[in-house]
Amino acid sequence: MLELAILGLLETHPLHGYEIRKRLRDDLGLLSNVSFGSLYPALSRLERQGAVEELETLEPTESRIPMTGSLSGERAALRARRTGSGRSRRGRKVYRITDEGRRQFAALLDSERNASPDDARSFSLRLAFARYLPPQARLRLLERRRAQLAQRLSEARATAAAKQSRLDVYARSLVEHATDSTEQDISWLDSLIDAERNRAVNPSPSRPSEVGNTGHDLQGLERQGLERQGLEQMEGDPL
Amino acid sequence: MLELAILGLLETHPLHGYEIRKRLRDDLGLLSNVSFGSLYPALSRLERQGAVEELETLEPTESRIPMTGSLSGERAALRARRTGSGRSRRGRKVYRITDEGRRQFAALLDSERNASPDDARSFSLRLAFARYLPPQARLRLLERRRAQLAQRLSEARATAAAKQSRLDVYARSLVEHATDSTEQDISWLDSLIDAERNRAVNPSPSRPSEVGNTGHDLQGLERQGLERQGLEQMEGDPL
DNA sequence: GTCATCATGTAAGCCGTTACATGATTGC
DNA sequence: GCAATCATGTAACGGCTTACATGATGAC
Numbered sequence: 001m002l003e004l005a006i007l008g009l010l011e012t013h014p015l016h017g018y019e020i021r022k023r024l025r026d027d028l029g030l031l032s033n034v035s036f037g038s039l040y041p042a043l044s045r046l047e048r049q050g051a052v053e054e055l056e057t058l059e060p061t062e063s064r065i066p067m068t069g070s071l072s073g074e075r076a077a078l079r080a081r082r083t084g085s086g087r088s089r090r091g092r093k094v095y096r097i098t099d100e101g102r103r104q105f106a107a108l109l110d111s112e113r114n115a116s117p118d119d120a121r122s123f124s125l126r127l128a129f130a131r132y133l134p135p136q137a138r139l140r141l142l143e144r145r146r147a148q149l150a151q152r153l154s155e156a157r158a159t160a161a162a163k164q165s166r167l168d169v170y171a172r173s174l175v176e177h178a179t180d181s182t183e184q185d186i187s188w189l190d191s192l193i194d195a196e197r198n199r200a201v202n203p204s205p206s207r208p209s210e211v212g213n214t215g216h217d218l219q220g221l222e223r224q225g226l227e228r229q230g231l232e233q234m235e236g237d238p239l
Numbered sequence: 240m241l242e243l244a245i246l247g248l249l250e251t252h253p254l255h256g257y258e259i260r261k262r263l264r265d266d267l268g269l270l271s272n273v274s275f276g277s278l279y280p281a282l283s284r285l286e287r288q289g290a291v292e293e294l295e296t297l298e299p300t301e302s303r304i305p306m307t308g309s310l311s312g313e314r315a316a317l318r319a320r321r322t323g324s325g326r327s328r329r330g331r332k333v334y335r336i337t338d339e340g341r342r343q344f345a346a347l348l349d350s351e352r353n354a355s356p357d358d359a360r361s362f363s364l365r366l367a368f369a370r371y372l373p374p375q376a377r378l379r380l381l382e383r384r385r386a387q388l389a390q391r392l393s394e395a396r397a398t399a400a401a402k403q404s405r406l407d408v409y410a411r412s413l414v415e416h417a418t419d420s421t422e423q424d425i426s427w428l429d430s431l432i433d434a435e436r437n438r439a440v441n442p443s444p445s446r447p448s449e450v451g452n453t454g455h456d457l458q459g460l461e462r463q464g465l466e467r468q469g470l471e472q473m474e475g476d477p478l
Numbered sequence: 479g480t481c482a483t484c485a486t487g488t489a490a491g492c493c494g495t496t497a498c499a500t501g502a503t504t505g506c
Numbered sequence: 507g508c509a510a511t512c513a514t515g516t517a518a519c520g521g522c523t524t525a526c527a528t529g530a531t532g533a534c
Contacts, residue, residue, distance in 0.1 A: 001493080017511050027402050028410060029395065029417055038494050040515055091502080093515060124417075126288040132410040156268065163266050171267060177427050178268055178363075181420060188416050240521080257485050277522050279487055330530080334500060 001122065002042050007051065007105035008129040010097040014055045016142055017043055017093065028128050031121070043095060051101035055094040109140055109226060139196050146189040154180050240361065241281045244270055244288065246344035249370040253294045256282055256332065270360070284335060288354040290340035294333040316349050348372060350380055378435050385428040392421050 009015055009023055017039055028225050037098055056226045074152050097105070111122075115129045156179060167175065248254055248262055256278055263270050320375045334343070348368055350361075354393065362384050369377050395418060 014515080017515095021406075026398050027405055029414060036514070037496070037516080042493095044515090066394075088416045115492055126415055127413050128410045131407045152246075159265050164260075166266055168370045169292070174363055174366050174429060175268060184414075184420070185424070188412075192388075192412060213466075256487095274523055275486070276524070283487090311488080412499080457509095 001032055001125065001162055002034060002038060003046060003051075003131075004105070004108040005034075005125055006039075006042060006046065007097060007101055009110065009123070010052060010095060010101065010133070011105060011129070011132060014094050014096040015099070016095065028124075030128060043093075046101065047095070049100070049104070050098060051104050051226075052095040055096045085113065086136065106132070108135060111144070135200055139193065139200070142189055142193045143197060146186060146193065148185050149182050149189070153186070240364065241270065241273060242285060242290075243344070243347040243368075244273075244287065244364055245278075245281060246336060246340055246347065247364075248372060249291060249334060250344060250368070253333050253335040256336065269367060271365055282332075282368065283338065286334070288339070288343070289337060290343050291334040292337055294335045295476060301351070318328075330429045345371070349376060350383070374435070374439055378432065378439075381428055381435060385425060385432065388421050388425050388428070391424070392418065395421075 005024060005079070006020055009020055015023070015126075017036070021034055021036070021039055025033060043052065047054070109126060109132060111126055123141070126133075126141055130141065133141065156175075162174065244263060245259055248259055256264070256275070259282075260273055260278055264272060282291065296411070340342070348365060350365055350373060362380070365372075365380055369380065372380065395414075402414065403473070
């Protein structure tokens with residue numbers, strides 16, 4: 001779960017732990033507030049497995065170090081790196097995904113294999129990285145989730161009568177709200193499925209205004225991400 | 240969490256483990272499919288703590304044993320109990336909440352103390368048992384949840400611009416759907432809060448057609464629950 | 479006579495948390 | 507110089523899952 005999220009974020013561009021947490025929280029709203037107590041060990045694990053590696057910042061491409069939002073913080077990090085020999089002082093450890101990591105990511109993302117507890121979180125995470133799935137797998141992901149919700153809904157309706165008698169106002173309202181939410185989730189999924197089918201028939205040409213477009217290409221997207229990252233830094237950092 | 244759910248269900252009437260799981264799944268849709276590997280140990284723990292006790296079925300009030308839905312199963316259980324000395328053969332263990340258990344339940348239910356990770360699940364569970372809360376605490380529960388969601392929403396909106404540029408179609412759709420859902424949750428909460436305030440001003444008289452009514456009284460409600468349980472059994476079981 | 483369902487339990491392990499410890503840098 | 511934020515890590519523990527083991531009963 002966590003590893004999938006980490007690898008997914010690193011697909012786009014190298015990041016350090018603190019930043020990964022931030023992206024998860026602020027951008028995706030997923031796994032909100034993953035604790036460092038699980039994040040850092042996960043990164044070490046991934047490094048040991050050879051799925052990620054520490055980025056060497058000695059190369060002239062220093063401008064690729066991702067922004068943190070705090071400009072001055074950036075400057076400090078760079079200074080620290082320049083001063084010490086490589087990375088002596090306690091500084092950020094920027095990780096980059098490896099080919100092995102990409103392999104693992106693809107395997108984790110493919111819900112075919114690990115069809116395990118395909119709960120809401122798992123689905124959301126996979127959807128967030130759906131651009132890295134081949135179109136058919138993406139469609140299957142959506143349809144499987146739809147089927148799940150639909151089944152849960154019909155089961156809920158089947159036992160509705162029995163429940164009603166046992167539940168008080170509060171529990172009843174809770175159950176009804178849950179049902180409503182599920183219905184909305186389903187129609188949202190329907191719209192996504194629809195869009196996906198249209199895309200299959202009439203694939204959109206790459207428009208540079210849209211990040212990720214239809215994206216069936218890992219390498220290309222990753223590079224695109226890095227370039228965008230570089231640009232942002234140029235814009236924001238007067239250094 | 241689990242203990243709160245167990246105690247909450249036992250407040251109404253004695254149950255055995257298998258049935259508790261069923262109620263959680265079918266009635267509330269909460270903690271869906273709690274595994275027995277956590278349910279039974281939790282029951283043992285609660286028994287050791289004196290929060291629940293095994294119900295002796297030797298007394299003439301055998302009719303209070305709750306239904307399982309399978310009528311024949313009921314009969315079998317009764318037979319097993321009658322045959323052996325007390326409960327020799329491997330049969331169901333029906334638990335009843337104790338006074339100590341009620342104390343614990345009240346403490347757990349009051350989110351004032353354990354304001355910990357007041358996530359969606361925790362809130363849903365508490366709301367499901369909201370009838371056991373005094374009116375003010377009930378209102379606070381709803382308002383606190385509302386405030387939480389509202390804050391999350393405003394934070395999401397504050398960083399909306401930055402996100403947009405980083406997210407692709409899928410992640411964007413996910414985030415937007417999450418926002419919509421949160422908005423709906425909030426307006427649902429608003430309606431509950433409204434109803435709650437009206438109830439405070441104009442308390443509804445006890446109508447027997449409604450389970451739990453406004454319920455500020457634990458003992459009374461519990462007894463009501465037992466009576467209802469008895470009735471259901473009369474209706475359904477030809478024995 | 480065997481399959482599905484009901485029913486209870488144990489053991490191993492995963493995945494995460496909280497709490498703690500450390501330290502750099504920035505802004506006031 | 508002090509608080510806030512950035513940044514990384516360790517240790518202990520918690521709660522729940524999976525897999526396994528056992529057995530009764532009813533339906534076909």
